[in-house]
Amino acid sequence: MKPKIFIDGEHGTTGLQIRTRMAGRDDVELLSIPEAERRNARLREDLLNSADVAILCLPDDAAKEAVAMVAGNNSVRIIDTSTAHRVNPDWAYGFAEMDREQPKKISGARYVANPGCYPTGAIGLLRPLRLAGLLPEDYPVTVNAVSGYTGGGKQMIAQMEEAGHPDPIDAPHFLYGLTLKHKHVPEMQVHGLLSRAPLFSPSVGKFPQGMIVQVPLYLADLNDHASLGSIHEALAAHYAGQDIVEVVDLKESANLARVNAVELADTDRMKLYVFGTAGAPHVNLVALLDNLGKGASGAAVQNMDLMLKA
Numbered sequence: 290m291k292p293k294i295f296i297d298g299e300h301g302t303t304g305l306q307i308r309t310r311m312a313g314r315d316d317v318e319l320l321s322i323p324e325a326e327r328r329n330a331r332l333r334e335d336l337l338n339s340a341d342v343a344i345l346c347l348p349d350d351a352a353k354e355a356v357a358m359v360a361g362n363n364s365v366r367i368i369d370t371s372t373a374h375r376v377n378p379d380w381a382y383g384f385a386e387m388d389r390e391q392p393k394k395i396s397g398a399r400y401v402a403n404p405g406c407y408p409t410g411a412i413g414l415l416r417p418l419r420l421a422g423l424l425p426e427d428y429p430v431t432v433n434a435v436s437g438y439t440g441g442g443k444q445m446i447a448q449m450e451e452a453g454h455p456d457p458i459d460a461p462h463f464l465y466g467l468t469l470k471h472k473h474v475p476e477m478q479v480h481g482l483l484s485r486a487p488l489f490s491p492s493v494g495k496f497p498q499g500m501i502v503q504v505p506l507y508l509a510d511l512n513d514h515a516s517l518g519s520i521h522e523a524l525a526a527h528y529a530g531q532d533i534v535e536v537v538d539l540k541e542s543a544n545l546a547r548v549n550a551v552e553l554a555d556t557d558r559m560k561l562y563v564f565g566t567a568g569a570p571h572v573n574l575v576a577l578l579d580n581l582g583k584g585a586s587g588a589a590v591q592n593m594d595l596m597l598k599a
């Protein structure tokens with residue numbers, strides 16, 4: 290029998306992208322809820338309890354409610370794309386490349402928290418340097434980022450795209466999260482293995498999908514006389530042997546004049562760069578991804594495949 294998959298929130302931005310990725314698959318059976326019934330709690334509860342894997346693409350509160358709906362049913366496994374469970378130690382963190390044993394943890398888990406889009410970039414850059422001992426636990430990390438506007442879900446997409454919207458967004462690029470209390474900070478700290486919360490400044494650009502995450506570092510404040518070369522080496526060694534996260538060659542990075550935020554739009558990959566000049570005091574670590582690809586729906590499908598292998 291084919292495993293049954295239910296995407297709760299399938300008519301939203303992340304849910305639709307997962308559905309598109311599943312369209313050609315005949316190894317799974319997709320359970321579906323009509324769009325007009327998407328908030329019908331009774332029907333959702335039935336579908337959630339009929340699934341082998343339920344993928345939640347809902348706001349945090351609704352995701353918690355969905356988890357409660359299957360609490361007594363051990364045969365349902367969950368992937369939650371919301372922020373609700375990302376630092377909960379009872380949930381496996383769904384970033385398969387973050388540690389060698391992570392794919393196994395995800396495969397065997399009942400509950401998997403899909404990582405946030407910005408944290409995928411930040412943790413992807415920071416964690417290997419913490420594990421290699423180059424980055425001190427208490428380094429004052431800053432994370433500056435730009436996301437495509439689909440990161441804001443249906444509401445922001447309408448503000449950007451709909452003519453005559455009552456609250457349109459005209460800015461080609463804007464900063465937000467100005468209180469510095471963004472919901473992704475705890476996740477970056479915990480899975481980035483940091484003792485201090487990073488200072489995170491997000492922004493949105495007037496393009497639908499794409500993301501740049503930057504983590505600038507002062508080399509003199511790192512361990513082991515860290516250099517452009519040793520940082521690149523640590524990242525390359527960490528990601529060797531898989532094909533989703535690419536650590537861009539130092540020479541290639543040195544010859545680049547610019548990084549295009551939309552280069553990886555519509556892909557499920559991530560590129561990591563180490564920028565700077567040999568012998569100079571700073572490096573800038575950069576992650577490039579699609580906020581809806583490796584940053585959300587692509588990672589969710591990757592996690593589902595790992596869980597179905599178990």
Ligand SMILES: NC(=O)C1=CN([C@@H]2O[C@H](COP(=O)(O)OP(=O)(O)OC[C@H]3O[C@@H](n4cnc5c(N)ncnc54)[C@H](OP(=O)(O)O)[C@@H]3O)[C@@H](O)[C@H]2O)C=CC1
Pocket residue numbers: 297298299300301302303304327328329345346347348349351370371372404405406439440441442443444580581584585
């Ligand atoms: N967009 C992105 O780049 C990313 C999003 N995520 C996460 O994915 C989740 C969904 O976000 P996104 O797809 O962007 O949001 P959207 O607003 O685009 O979609 C959310 C969907 O959930 C439905 N919904 C809302 N509340 C309920 C409820 N109580 N019961 C049932 N259905 C409900 C909405 O219906 P309605 O139309 O009626 O509101 C909508 O269809 C969020 O938790 C977000 O953090 C994760 C990574 C990246």
Ligand SMILES: CC(=O)N[C@@H](CCC(=O)OP(=O)(O)O)C(=O)O
Pocket residue numbers: 370371372404405406407436437438439440441442473491492493584
């Ligand atoms: C542009 C934008 O608004 N982005 C969202 C982050 C994307 C999201 O909601 O999802 P995850 O938390 O699951 O990554 C935000 O800053 O709240």
